[in-house]
Structure formats: structure tokens, C-alpha cells
Amino acid sequence: MDQKRWAAIAAHSLCGVRQKVNNISSSDSEELVIEVQSTGQKISVTRSESIIDALARSGIDIPTSCQSGLCGTCKTRYINGDIEHGDCILSDDEHQEYLTPCISHIRSGTLVLDL
Numbered sequence: 001m002d003q004k005r006w007a008a009i010a011a012h013s014l015c016g017v018r019q020k021v022n023n024i025s026s027s028d029s030e031e032l033v034i035e036v037q038s039t040g041q042k043i044s045v046t047r048s049e050s051i052i053d054a055l056a057r058s059g060i061d062i063p064t065s066c067q068s069g070l071c072g073t074c075k076t077r078y079i080n081g082d083i084e085h086g087d088c089i090l091s092d093d094e095h096q097e098y099l100t101p102c103i104s105h106i107r108s109g110t111l112v113l114d115l
């Protein structure tokens with residue numbers, strides 16, 4: 001089985017369940033913002049939009065591969081934020097400093113990225 005197919009199956013069987021649970025606790029009315037630390041740029045993001053898509057919409061491209069929280073290609077350091085981590089690869093300790101923007105979401109407020 002090729003890597004892409006394996007990643008898709010794993011994403012649905014492992015990470016998908018976790019994301020559904022996390023989404024239940026989300027509030028749809030609160031404004032969510034991504035802040036780029038180096039420039040101070042602020043990007044509004046909707047609950048349904050991925051962090052990586054919001055960044056791309058603003059001209060900030062982060063390399064991706066699986067886009068399912070399985071490979072770590074998009075692993076990005078953050079300074080501050082309330083995050084729903086959707087990946088299956090980072091440890092709890094790593095989640096204190098890093099997120100995978102392809103699959104993670106802002107739970108509330110502003111996420112400050114070390115970009």
C-alpha cells in the first residue's frame with residue numbers, strides 16, 4: 001500500500017475521531033486570529049478553515065505533505081495560543097511548543113506563530 005493511501009486511512013481511523021470530539025467543544029461565534037510574530041500580521045480564520053489555508057490565503061506558505069497530521073512536515077512553533085491539536089504524531093510535551101497547522105485549529109482567541 002502506498003504512503004498516501006495509508007495516510008488517508010490512518011487519518012480517518014485515528015485522527016478523524018479525535019477531530020470530531022474536539023469540534024464538539026468549539027464555539028462558532030468567537031473571532032479567531034492568527035498573528036505572525038515577526039511581522040505582527042493578523043489573519044482572521046473561521047472555525048471551519050484550517051490554519052494552513054488561512055496562512056496561504058495571506059501569502060504565507062508552509063510546506064505540507066500528508067495534510068492529515070501524520071507526517072510532521074508542517075510542524076510549526078507557536079508562542080501562545082489555545083489550540084485543538086489534531087495530529088497523531090506530536091507528544092504532549094511537543095504540543096506545548098509546536099502544532100501541525102494542516103490539521104489543528106484555534107480553540108479560542110489569538111494564536112501567535114513563531115514565523
Ligand code: FES
Pocket residue numbers: 063064065066067068069070071072073074075087100101102103
Ligand atoms: S502536512 Fe503532514 S502533519 Fe501537516
